[in-house]
Amino acid sequence: MLLLRNARYLSRDLLEGFLRPGDAAVDATAGNGHDTLALCQAVGPAGRVFAFDIQQDALDATRALLAENHVLDGRVRLILDSHANLERHVDRPVRCVLFNLGWLPTGDHRLTTRTPSTLAAVGAALRLLAPGGALSVCCYPGHEEGARELAALRDFAAGLDIRQFNALEARFANQREDSPKLFLIQRAP
Ligand code: SAM
Numbered sequence: 001m002l003l004l005r006n007a008r009y010l011s012r013d014l015l016e017g018f019l020r021p022g023d024a025a026v027d028a029t030a031g032n033g034h035d036t037l038a039l040c041q042a043v044g045p046a047g048r049v050f051a052f053d054i055q056q057d058a059l060d061a062t063r064a065l066l067a068e069n070h071v072l073d074g075r076v077r078l079i080l081d082s083h084a085n086l087e088r089h090v091d092r093p094v095r096c097v098l099f100n101l102g103w104l105p106t107g108d109h110r111l112t113t114r115t116p117s118t119l120a121a122v123g124a125a126l127r128l129l130a131p132g133g134a135l136s137v138c139c140y141p142g143h144e145e146g147a148r149e150l151a152a153l154r155d156f157a158a159g160l161d162i163r164q165f166n167a168l169e170a171r172f173a174n175q176r177e178d179s180p181k182l183f184l185i186q187r188a189p
Pocket residue numbers: 028029030031032033034035036052053054055058081082083084100101102103104105111112113114117
């Protein structure tokens with residue numbers, strides 16, 4: 001169900017509704033596994049979810065959450081690698097890719113996503129999208145690196161060929177200027 005809470009939940013709600021059983025999807029930042037769980041439930045047992053993180057602790061937390069919710073099965077692959085290397089691991093076109101940038105809330109804040117790898121990963125994700133597939137990026141300009149990521153993503157999205165992609169930037173009009181921002185990019189069908 002769509003509930004307007006914040007950029008983070010909006011991306012998950014929209015992509016959950018967009019996915020169909022049997023689809024392939026990517027969680028580019030697994031973290032504590034909440035988004036991976038939502039993707040696994042949306043694609044069902046016949047689907048496939050590739051979940052990335054650079055921290056073993058994050059993948060362990062994700063694995064535990066998936067097990068608790070009875071979706072830790074053949075539909076999901078947990079990958080300890082940077083999302084900049086998406087194309088080394090994802091072996092098929094996907095219907096959606098979700099990025100929730102920043103750091104693990106319960107972890108070391110220095111292990112945050114960084115502009116160069118974020119841009120490389122978003123570029124790779126766009127190449128992996130199936131026709132009609134969509135990507136979301138939630139970014140957090142309230143901290144220094146997040147502000148750099150937002151500026152870089154704005155430039156990147158503005159430069160996309162409109163014949164191939166439609167790119168939307170969403171902000172909540174009644175939230176602070178530095179509140180999380182959401183990019184949604186859809187490949188032409
Ligand atoms: N989606 C998660 C959830 O539902 O709990 C939250 C993600 S958390 C805000 C951001 C995560 O991105 C952290 O776990 C961090 O380790 C991870 N990360 C940072 N740089 C990364 C990279 N280059 N590739 C993949 N993951 C990365």
